[in-house]
Amino acid sequence: MQALSAKPTRRELSVLLSGQVDSLQSWSAQWDARRLGLHLGVIVAGAGLYGAAVGWWRDPLQALYTAIKFPLIILLTAVGNAMLNAMLAPLLGLNIAFRQSFLAIVMSFTICGAVLGSFAPVIAFVVWNSPPLSPNAGESSGAYSFILLTFVIVIAFAGTTANLRLLQLLRRLAGRRNVSFRVLVAWLVGNLFFGSQLSWILRPFIGSPGLPVQFLRADAFKGNFYETVFRTAAQLFNLH
Amino acid sequence: MNETNPTPPPSPIPPQIPPVVPSPLAAARPLGENPEERAPITSPVAAIEAILRQPRRLMYQLRQPGAGALMLYLLIIAILCAVVYGVVVGTFSGKDQLWIAPAKVAGGMLVSALICLPSLYIFACLSGSQARLAEISGLVMGMLMLTTILLIGFAPVAWLFSQSTDSANWMGALHLIFWFIAAVFGLRFLNAAFSHSQARSNAGFNTWVVIFMLVVVQMTTALRPIVGTSADFFPKQKKFFLSYWGDCLKEGADAAR
Numbered sequence: 318m319q320a321l322s323a324k325p326t327r328r329e330l331s332v333l334l335s336g337q338v339d340s341l342q343s344w345s346a347q348w349d350a351r352r353l354g355l356h357l358g359v360i361v362a363g364a365g366l367y368g369a370a371v372g373w374w375r376d377p378l379q380a381l382y383t384a385i386k387f388p389l390i391i392l393l394t395a396v397g398n399a400m401l402n403a404m405l406a407p408l409l410g411l412n413i414a415f416r417q418s419f420l421a422i423v424m425s426f427t428i429c430g431a432v433l434g435s436f437a438p439v440i441a442f443v444v445w446n447s448p449p450l451s452p453n454a455g456e457s458s459g460a461y462s463f464i465l466l467t468f469v470i471v472i473a474f475a476g477t478t479a480n481l482r483l484l485q486l487l488r489r490l491a492g493r494r495n496v497s498f499r500v501l502v503a504w505l506v507g508n509l510f511f512g513s514q515l516s517w518i519l520r521p522f523i524g525s526p527g528l529p530v531q532f533l534r535a536d537a538f539k540g541n542f543y544e545t546v547f548r549t550a551a552q553l554f555n556l557h
Numbered sequence: 558m559n560e561t562n563p564t565p566p567p568s569p570i571p572p573q574i575p576p577v578v579p580s581p582l583a584a585a586r587p588l589g590e591n592p593e594e595r596a597p598i599t600s601p602v603a604a605i606e607a608i609l610r611q612p613r614r615l616m617y618q619l620r621q622p623g624a625g626a627l628m629l630y631l632l633i634i635a636i637l638c639a640v641v642y643g644v645v646v647g648t649f650s651g652k653d654q655l656w657i658a659p660a661k662v663a664g665g666m667l668v669s670a671l672i673c674l675p676s677l678y679i680f681a682c683l684s685g686s687q688a689r690l691a692e693i694s695g696l697v698m699g700m701l702m703l704t705t706i707l708l709i710g711f712a713p714v715a716w717l718f719s720q721s722t723d724s725a726n727w728m729g730a731l732h733l734i735f736w737f738i739a740a741v742f743g744l745r746f747l748n749a750a751f752s753h754s755q756a757r758s759n760a761g762f763n764t765w766v767v768i769f770m771l772v773v774v775q776m777t778t779a780l781r782p783i784v785g786t787s788a789d790f791f792p793k794q795k796k797f798f799l800s801y802w803g804d805c806l807k808e809g810a811d812a813a814r
Contacts, residue, residue, distance in 0.1 A: 331689075334682035435679035438672040442772060446779050448795045460797075478683060 330359065333428060336482045338489045345413075345420040345486065353420075356427040357392070363434025364388040368522070370440040371468055375450055375524040382532050386519045387433075391426050394512040395419070398504075405503045410496040411487065421490075422504065425483035432475035443467055450526045465523075480505065517542035588617040588753050597621075604630045608703050608746065616750045619695040628691075631698035638705035639663035643783075645712045649719040649728050650786045657790065661780040666705070669776045670697055673769045680761035686754040696750045704736075704743035711735040725785040726809045732784065733777070740770070774798050 329352065332340050344352060364387040372383030402422060403415040413421075447460045480501065487497035516522075518537050524530060589595055594614040598604050604627065607615040618627055643659025650658075674697060678690050688696075715735060722728055744766055751762055777783060778798040780791070796804075 328689075331682045331687075334679060335685045336683075432679055432683075435675035438675060439768060439772065442672050442775070442779075446775055446795055446797060463797075 329355065330427075330431060333424060333482075334431060336485050338485055341421075341424060341482075341486045342489050344424065345417045345490075348416060348420075353423070356423050359427045359434070360391055360423075360430035361388040363430030363432070363437075364391055365434075366437035367433035367440065367471075370437045370444060371522055372524075373441065374444045374447065374464065375521075375526070376530045378530045379521075379524050382530070383522045385532075386522060388430070390512060390515045390519060391430065393515055394508050395422050395426055397515075398422075398507050398511050401507055402504050405507070406500050409499045409503055410493070411491045411500045413490055417490065421483060421486055422508075424486070425479040428482050429475045429479035432478055433471065436471045436475075440467065440471065450523075513542045517545070588613055588620070594618075598627050598630070601630045601634055604702070605634065605706060608699055608706070612746055612749060613753075615699055616696070616753060619692050619699070619750075624691070624695055628695045628698055631695065631702045635698060635701040635705050636663050636667070638702070638709050639666050642705065642708040642712055642715075645716045645719065646728075646732055646783060648716055649722075649725065649784050652786075654784075654786060658783050661783050665773075665776040665780050666701060669769070669773045670701060672772055673765065676768060677762075677765050680765045681751065681754065681756065684751075684756040684758050684761045686751060686756040688751075688754040692754075696747055699750075700743040700747045703746050704739045707739035707742055708735060711739070724809065725782070726805050729784045729805070733774075736773075740773070744769075 365384040368387030369380040369384035371387075372379035372381070399415070399419050399422075403418045406413050406418050443464060447464055450461070483504075484497060484501050487500055488494060491497040491500070518533070520534060520537070521528075521531070528534075591613070593611065594617045596614065598607050598615065598618050604615070607618075615627075618624060640659040640663050643662030644655060646662060647654035647656070647658030674694060677697065678693050681688055681693055715732060718731055719728060748759065748762060751759065756762070775798050778796060778801045781787075781801065782792075
């Protein structure tokens with residue numbers, strides 16, 4: 318394994334993406350302000366570019382708002398769940414410090430941000446080739462569905478890649494597959510639960526042509542994601 | 558007399574030597590092993606020779622410090638060849654298409670490569686490749702150069718059909734076929750380069766190839782018309798390529814009736 322210099326470099330992104338577990342393990346063992354700054358920078362830039370490409374379909378102003386919101390969701394999820402994740406790890410058999418759990422999650426989000434950022438030009442190209450959003454649902458529904466599906470596929474790929482790398486690191490830290498898998502699932506459940514509500518509050522990301530472009534909807538803090546899903550399901554099955 | 562362990566009878570079956578299965582991505586010889594590969598490439602003509610006859614030499618030279626000049630040669634040759642082929646494409650309609658088609662062919666090629674370059678770098682890193690961004694950029698330029706050189710090879714055939722065919726749909730399809738054949742060779746060069754970069758798997762590269770092909774094909778629709786004529790440089794209506802091809806086929810069928 319090549320020895321890495323103490324100073325973080327652009328090669329570190331390559332090491333992070335290729336999942337060199339020895340390096341990731343040593344990085345998670347110590348605070349390094351410059352490395353942390355690099356990781357946060359990649360998250361902000363990568364997720365921000367992707368968000369801008371997504372929001373651009375509605376309006377350039379929406380592009381700016383979504384460029385702010387995507388990294389915000391990632392960073393708030395990492396920070397908001399930091400203590401919970403740090404406590405869950407030892408409870409589930411992985412005896413690591415707060416620093417290690419936080420840095421491991423930041424590294425996985427960095428991978429996610431890098432992948433999202435790399436696909437931003439492709440998404441921007443897809444949006445550029447799409448008919449503009451129309452208030453008439455029938456006019457752009459096919460394109461809308463295709464674009465949404467493309468967004469989701471890229472986000473799913475970025476998330477899966479990031480979590481695979483995180484699982485590799487947890488396996489090295491835990492030394493046992495079942496412990497690493499338990500911890501990953503627990504962290505995922507917590508982050509998805511928290512992140513989905515953050516996404517609900519911070520909507521819209523694309524927006525509707527019938528509504529004005531806003532950073533937050535007026536009812537952002539009224540109701541929650543799971544209430545809405547439950548209500549929709551109840552209406553679907555005529556239970557409400 | 559001490560008893561000795563009886564020697565087991567010789568087995569009729571010869572001992573099985575476990576087969577050495579080379580990694581599918583392991584290169585037979587490392588780059589630079591052959592002294593010819595270490596000879597620097599100092600001119601555009603040498604770059605063309607290298608990519609056709611000694612691609613390993615080009616791959617090796619792109620890794621060396623100061624490969625900037627070589628990358629510039631690759632880029633300039635790719636642009637020039639794309640422009641020349643674009644002129645051949647434009648001869649179908651003539652007049653303004655003689656400059657519009659080359660501008661669109663060269664510009665579209667460069668923009669498509671730029672759009673897809675970041676994701677190629679990410680896929681390379683995810684596969685464990687040790688290639689740097691500069692090297693990957695150089696390899697992409699090499700791929701573009703090989704593709705466009707091969708298109709120049711098809712140019713006489715394309716020109717001949719341009720002069721003897723009235724159907725823009727037919728010519729469009731022919732140009733796409735020529736581009737596809739040329740792109741296969743270009744991507745083969747890129748794939749070979751990746752096999753020397755310690756990538757553990759080529760799944761990411763294969764995925765990227767699909768993305769790249771889709772982007773290029775969509776670019777031809779985004780920049781339409783390239784074969785035919787139009788009052789506007791860029792089309793006013795946005796369409797995905799499948800929809801556009803369907804419309805073209807329908808128009809062609811209606812015209813034939």
